[in-house]
Every structure is written in structure tokens, then in C-alpha cells.
Amino acid sequence: MTVKFALAFAAGALLLLGIVTNVPQAEAAHFATAPRKAPQPRVQAPSLDGRLGPLLNPFLDDGAVFQQRRENPDNWKPQEPFDLSGPAPSDEVVRNAIISSVNYVLERQNPNGSWDVELTGSILSETADEAVDAVAITALCGIALRQHVKVDPARVQAALDKATDFIVGRVIRGKLSTKIYYAVWRYSWGLKYLTGEFQATKDPVRREELKSCARRMVQSLINMQLSNSEMPRMDRKRKAKMSSRLKATAMPSEMGLIVKLPTDDDYRGGAEVTGLLPGSAAEKAGFKVGDRIIMAEGVKIENAFDYYMLATEWLGGQKVQFNFTRPGEKLLVKEVTLPPVWPGYMGIKVGNGTGQGPTVEEFLKFSPSKKELKIGDAIIEINKMKIATLEDYRKAEATIMPGNKVRITFMRDGKKKTETVEATPAPEGTFGFGVEEEDKGDDGGVVLSEVPEGSPAESAGMQKGDRLIQIDHQPILGLDHFIDYIGTLAGGKTVKCKLLRDGAVQEVECLLAPIALPGDPQFDLIIDGQLRVVAGEVLKGGVAEKAGVKQGWIVTKVNGTPTPTLREFLPFWWSAGFAAGDEVTFTFMMQNGKEIDVKIEFQKPVYKEEIIDVGGWNYYPMGVAASFCSAATLINLYNVQSVMGLKIPKEVLASGANMLESLRHVDVANGKTECYLYSG
Known part of the structure; x- marks a missing residue:
């Protein structure tokens, strides 16, 4: 059950009260590792198309709410057409201009096959660091040269071969992040260029290389696709996975292979094993230093980037089939069942202590040890393992698995005590x-x-x-x-x-x-006619019901801070940023007029992967999709599917098409001109 607010006229009331006039946007680096703020309650307000989430949550990426018309699209003024009057240039003039342009581009190609943005000599050069990079501009130059290869076939083809090697090398080595501004252009334009080169060559080896590279670029574009949600579709998928892990289902595992990093001269043909972790699944399965992994789970492995990216998805109990080569032997195949290695969690931070043993300094979120231990306890034994130093503690801690009954002996106030704590699965x-x-x-x-x-x-x-x-x-x-x-x-x-x-x-x-996951108090918060925050539906069997919360009780304080109305409640809620594991004291006014304090530990949320209906692409993998970014990307995805035979998931294409359809507009004021809005 999510925290939510419901009041049809809340939007107007909030604006009249002047609570919020400026709502900060989510920071662009929201995917980084800094703990995230809890998702804030939302008002459902039909009068503003339900878009009061940003008012209640200053950390919400407002742009992620799709297709909200900020301006009347009929108010736009058509641009005056260019003046094309006068005589057209002759064929010879056009031909000479093309030849001059081709030579200009060829002369400015870098030794590594790329081109620089300064080539344009225009405003693009001024914004190049933010707008494009070498891959994007190289793809554009390559597309142009392919169209005019007949100007100088030998020179142009040699330049195109170098450009292709540059782009393929960058992609295969994993040097193109999807998490930077304008990343969509490097992948979209790059994909268009590779598709054209695939059509132009008959060399089967080159075609396979181009297809392999294009497959990676397609996956990256899929990863960047937005959704009618608050995050890119692949980020939502990871959230759902995190939630399932916290319910003690399949947990991340580790194979134990260490592989050679790609270099400029060696980044194709598999990931070479350079080491094995002692006691790991890889060592037990008989892998050796020098083996070269060329496929895992049916996915081609070109180098360490492929292998390590794939390995982040593996879970305990999963069977993974490896295809690999070994010097002096034929192709080998092994199927390995990955062990459950995700650790148990005691939820305590310990320090060196004062000589008796490592001392409990702090309880971490979701700690299962809060009731049995206290700050200052000196741990001297864990499951009969003697603990004298911090290193001893870490060795003992490493043996604890989820569900283990951990017997802890410690010193408190000069007395020796023993308690048993059941370890839980560690949070991320x-x-x-x-x-x-x-x-x-x-x-x-x-x-x-x-x-x-x-x-x-x-x-x-x-x-x-x-x-x-x-x-x-x-x-x-x-x-x-x-x-x-x-x-x-x-x-x-x-x-x-x-x-x-x-x-x-x-x-x-x-x-x-x-990780600070958003918290759920397991009861709804609604607003009454006097703009007071009131307990709505209480989740049956949840922590709020067990604590005695009743529907209709009025929230008067939160952690001792008075919140008589929504005006006081909102700023406090924003600044608090309550997360799962936080203990929050609500002061309620009951129906009899008396107040009661109720302490509730916010619970871990459950994320569900909903069907994606609307999702295009933007300069950056968050926010509102732009129509031209999305249209260009869709065209290139359809094209690569048709030309190379790469299968694009139907839901990806349908989602993008739905987004474009939602931006279609007929402008009655300008002769019923059919157009597309820039963005939602």
C-alpha cells in the first residue's frame, strides 16, 4: 500500500494557501549511490489532471509525468518559409560543392578514424561537449560520405572503414555510457550508420561484426527508453528486482572468475581468465587461468565488459552455461549452478572497542539485533568463534547466512551475556x-x-x-x-x-x-474538508493496524512537530524524507478528542512492474521524451530490424509509437495543420 492523498479540490486550496510556487526537479544524478529520499504522498486532484505529485514531493522528477500540456498548442506561430526565389544553382555548382565538402571531411578525419565536432564550424562546436561526442559526429560524417562515395571511391571507402573500426571498437569495449546527456544520439546515429555499412558490404566477417555491434547499441537504446512512470523502464525493472530480493527470494550470487580487462589491441574474442577466487564456484567447476569465456547463457562474450555486465544479473541457485576455449583443447562447455552467497545481516556497526572486543557503535537500518544488543556492548564470541579484534569479527560475520541463528556473547556493564539473533537477508x-x-x-x-x-x-x-x-x-x-x-x-x-x-x-x-528505500507506514493519508491530514484506509495485518491506528484519526504531530493542517505537514514531510526502517511517531486525535502517540516502523515497499504503455527517448535517460528524438530512434530501430534481422521487442516499438501518437496534434487555427508537439 503506497502513501497517498485524496482530495478533489486540494490543488486549488494549496495554491490559495501559497504553500508551493517553485518545485525543485530531481537531480540528474538520481541514479547514483547516494541514499534516495522516500517517495512523498501524492494528491489526486482531477482539477489539475492528477499532477500534484511534484507539489508533495520536491524530489520527484516532474518531467517524468507524461503528456501534460503546459501551454495551448494552438498558440504557436508557423515559421516563415525560407525565401527560395531566384535562379537555382546549376548542376555543376552543386557537384563542385559536394566534391569540395567530401574533400573537406576526408582531410579532417583523425588517425583513429573519428571526426571532431569542430568540423562543423558552427554553433554546434560551441555546445559540442554537451550535445555530441566523437561517435555521434563520426556516424554523421560516415552517413554523409556513404551517400557520396562515388566522388572518390578509394579514399571514401578507406575513410569509412576506419570510421567503422572506431565506432565498433568504442562500443565493443564498453566505452559508451548511456547515463550521460545526449547519449541517445551516439546510439541512434551510430545505429543508422552501421545499418548503412551493413547494406554496403558483402564481406560476411564484416557483416557479423557490424551485427554484433548493432545488437549492443539496440540494447542500450532499449535501456534508455523512458516510460509513463518516474524512471526509465530498465531502472524500474531493477527496482522490482530489489523488492523481490528483500522478500528473501533469489539473491545475487558470484561466479568467482577474474578476467582480463580490454585494451586497445585486445578487446575481441572472449574474456580471458586471469584469476579464480579461492573456494568459488569457478574454482570448484574446474576453470583455469588462460581459459577464454566466449559465451554465457547464450550471450556472446567479446571481453571483460560483456562478462562483468552479465554477471551482475546472476542469482543464487541459477544454472549458467559457459562456452569457453582452453589452450590446446577444443571448445568446452560447462554448466555451473551458482551458490547462494548473499550474506546474512546483523545490522550493526562495530569499532575496535576498548580491549574486551569489538564494540557495537551503531544499529543500521532494518537491524535484527536491536532488541538483543545495546550500544557499547563488547562482542567476544560469535557462534563459538573467539572475537578479540575487528578482523576476527569480520571473519565471523562472513560466515553468517540469511536465516542463521547467531549466538552472540558480549560484555555489558562488566557482565558476560549471551543472546541469539536470527540473521536476515542483507539489504542492498x-x-x-x-x-x-x-x-x-x-x-x-x-x-x-x-x-x-x-x-x-x-x-x-x-x-x-x-x-x-x-x-x-x-x-x-x-x-x-x-x-x-x-x-x-x-x-x-x-x-x-x-x-x-x-x-x-x-x-x-x-x-x-x-540503501535507503522509500518507506511505507501501511496506512493511507488523506485530507479532510479542513485540510487536516487524516488516516485513511489501514492495511489489514500491517504495522499500522497492529499499532492500533484507526481510520479517521487526525494527524496532529509527526515526531513531535505540530502538523495541524496540510500547510504545516508538507514542509516537514519533505524535509524528513522518511525511509524504510525509520521509526516515526504519529500523534493522532481520536474520535473522542483525545490524543494518542503511535510509533510505526516504515516498511519496505513492494515495486510491481506494470505494463509500459507510453515511452519514448530524450536527450538524457530521464524526464519527458521529445518527439524528434523518439521518432528518429524508432525509425532506426525499425530499420535495423528490417536490414540486419535483429529482433526488437514488440513492447519497445509499441511503447514508442504510442508516445508519438499522444503528441500528434491538429492545429485548427493554422488550417488544420497536422503536427507533433515537441514533448509532453
Whole structure:
């Protein structure tokens, strides 16, 4: 049950009260690892088309609510047409202009096959860092040259071959993040270029290479597709997965293979094994250093980027089939059942203590140990394992699995005590830092854009500007890989990190905090005719019902802060940002006029993957889809499906088509001109 508000005239009342006039947008880096704010209650207000979510949640990406007309589309003025009067240029003039342009482009190609945006000599050069990158401009130059290859067949074909190698190399090496501005153009224009080259060549090897590269680009465009929700469709899928993990279903696992990172000279033909984690599934299955993984789960593996991205999806109990080569042997096949390795969770932060043993310093969110332990307890034994140092504690902690009954012996007030705690599945973890979205370098890793005070990263000694290049044994290959990989890290776990700072490698240890999931008090909040916040429907069997909350009770305070009306309630709710695991005290006025305090621990939400009806593409993978971005991308997806035979999921094409259809408009004031709005 989600937190929600219901009042038909709330919109007008809020505006009259002047509660909100400016609603901040969600930060562009909302996908980073900083703990997220809880989704705030929403007013359902038919008078404003139901769009009061942003008023109640300043962290909500307002643009994600689709197809809301901010202006009257009939008020636009058609642009005056260009003056095309006068004599047309002769065929010879046009031909010479084309030849001159082709030579101009050919002369400015870089040795690596790319072109730079300065080539345009126009306003595009001024905005190039934000608008396009080398892949996008190289694709555009390639498309133009292919159209005029007859000007100088030998020179043009040689330039196109170099351009193709450049684009394929960037894509196959995993050097094109989807999480930066204008990423859609590098993939959409790049896909159009590759499709044209596929048609132009008869070489089967080259065609297979182009098809493999195009398949990756298609998947990236699918990942960037927006939805009629508050996040891209693939982000919603991950949210749903997170929710299922928290219900103790399938949890992330690990194979234990360490593979060679791609280089400029070696990034095709499989991921070469360079190491095996002791006791891992890979070691037990008989893999060896020197093996080269070329396929897993039927997915082609070109290099470490392919392998590590795929590995972030693997769960305990899953069977994975590997195809690999071994020096001196034929192609080998192994099927490996991945072990359940997701740790159990005690939910405590411990320090070195004063000599008796590691001391409990803090209880983390969702801690199952709150009732049995207290701050200051010195742990001396876990399941009969003697604990004298912090390292002893970590070794014992690593053996705890979800559901284990953990027997803890500790010293409290000079007395020896023993308690038993049932370990729960660990929630996902977070470093609490933000990451740079625009990272055009080839150094790998991610650059820290902010390290908030009190965050796990700050406590570990990380700094703004550090480049995180490795977590435990896992190299970080870039932003996309990092975003997927952090979903495999458990809260409450200490990880060893390698950082690049001022050209030198630094090593730190970081205790990951449980990710701050939005919380659910398991009762609805509604508004009465006097704009008072009132308890609505109470979830049967939920924490609110068990605490005694009754429908119709009026909320007068939250954590001691008076909230007599919505005007006082909203600012407090915004600033509090309650998350799952938080204990919140509501003061209610009951029907008899008396007040009662009720403490409720916000519960973990359950995300459901709904059917996607409307979803296009934008410059950046969030916000409102733009009609021309979406139209261009759809055309290129249809084209690659027709030319290369790559299958595009029907729901992807249908969702994009629905978005465009929703933007179609007939302008009565301008002769019933049929047009498309820029965006919703």
C-alpha cells in the first residue's frame, strides 16, 4: 500500500494557501549511490489532471509525468518559409560543392578514424561537449560520405572503414555510457550508420561484426527508453528486482572468475581468465587461468565488459552455461549452478572497542539485533568463534547466512551475556556518494562528484574527484557497469576500494550502509474538508493496524512537530524524507478528542512492474521524451530490424509509437495543420 492523498479540490486550496510556487526537479544524478529520499504522498486532484505529485514531493522528477500540456498548442506561430526565389544553382555548382565538402571531411578525419565536432564550424562546436561526442559526429560524417562515395571511391571507402573500426571498437569495449546527456544520439546515429555499412558490404566477417555491434547499441537504446512512470523502464525493472530480493527470494550470487580487462589491441574474442577466487564456484567447476569465456547463457562474450555486465544479473541457485576455449583443447562447455552467497545481516556497526572486543557503535537500518544488543556492548564470541579484534569479527560475520541463528556473547556493564539473533537477508548497500555523469575518459572507474558529510564514503576517507577503479576483486569498467554492480553489494558489508587520486592509487575500506528505500507506514493519508491530514484506509495485518491506528484519526504531530493542517505537514514531510526502517511517531486525535502517540516502523515497499504503455527517448535517460528524438530512434530501430534481422521487442516499438501518437496534434487555427508537439 503506497502513501497517498485524496482530495478533489486540494490543488486549488494549496495554491490559495501559497504553500508551493517553485518545485525543485530531481537531480540528474538520481541514479547514483547516494541514499534516495522516500517517495512523498501524492494528491489526486482531477482539477489539475492528477499532477500534484511534484507539489508533495520536491524530489520527484516532474518531467517524468507524461503528456501534460503546459501551454495551448494552438498558440504557436508557423515559421516563415525560407525565401527560395531566384535562379537555382546549376548542376555543376552543386557537384563542385559536394566534391569540395567530401574533400573537406576526408582531410579532417583523425588517425583513429573519428571526426571532431569542430568540423562543423558552427554553433554546434560551441555546445559540442554537451550535445555530441566523437561517435555521434563520426556516424554523421560516415552517413554523409556513404551517400557520396562515388566522388572518390578509394579514399571514401578507406575513410569509412576506419570510421567503422572506431565506432565498433568504442562500443565493443564498453566505452559508451548511456547515463550521460545526449547519449541517445551516439546510439541512434551510430545505429543508422552501421545499418548503412551493413547494406554496403558483402564481406560476411564484416557483416557479423557490424551485427554484433548493432545488437549492443539496440540494447542500450532499449535501456534508455523512458516510460509513463518516474524512471526509465530498465531502472524500474531493477527496482522490482530489489523488492523481490528483500522478500528473501533469489539473491545475487558470484561466479568467482577474474578476467582480463580490454585494451586497445585486445578487446575481441572472449574474456580471458586471469584469476579464480579461492573456494568459488569457478574454482570448484574446474576453470583455469588462460581459459577464454566466449559465451554465457547464450550471450556472446567479446571481453571483460560483456562478462562483468552479465554477471551482475546472476542469482543464487541459477544454472549458467559457459562456452569457453582452453589452450590446446577444443571448445568446452560447462554448466555451473551458482551458490547462494548473499550474506546474512546483523545490522550493526562495530569499532575496535576498548580491549574486551569489538564494540557495537551503531544499529543500521532494518537491524535484527536491536532488541538483543545495546550500544557499547563488547562482542567476544560469535557462534563459538573467539572475537578479540575487528578482523576476527569480520571473519565471523562472513560466515553468517540469511536465516542463521547467531549466538552472540558480549560484555555489558562488566557482565558476560549471551543472546541469539536470527540473521536476515542483507539489504542492498550504498557508498552514499554521487558520481560524475559526463566522463569521456578511458581510465575506467567512476569519478566521485560529491561525498556528503557522514556518508559511508566520507567515513572511509573518500574525496570529491577520486576515481573509484576497483571494489574488492572487481574492477569498475565505467558508469553503466558501476550502476549495475552496486546492486550486487550488501549493506553492512565492508569492502576494500582502490581509488585514483592525483595520479596515485589509494586503498580504503568502506562499510556500506543499507540503501535507503522509500518507506511505507501501511496506512493511507488523506485530507479532510479542513485540510487536516487524516488516516485513511489501514492495511489489514500491517504495522499500522497492529499499532492500533484507526481510520479517521487526525494527524496532529509527526515526531513531535505540530502538523495541524496540510500547510504545516508538507514542509516537514519533505524535509524528513522518511525511509524504510525509520521509526516515526504519529500523534493522532481520536474520535473522542483525545490524543494518542503511535510509533510505526516504515516498511519496505513492494515495486510491481506494470505494463509500459507510453515511452519514448530524450536527450538524457530521464524526464519527458521529445518527439524528434523518439521518432528518429524508432525509425532506426525499425530499420535495423528490417536490414540486419535483429529482433526488437514488440513492447519497445509499441511503447514508442504510442508516445508519438499522444503528441500528434491538429492545429485548427493554422488550417488544420497536422503536427507533433515537441514533448509532453
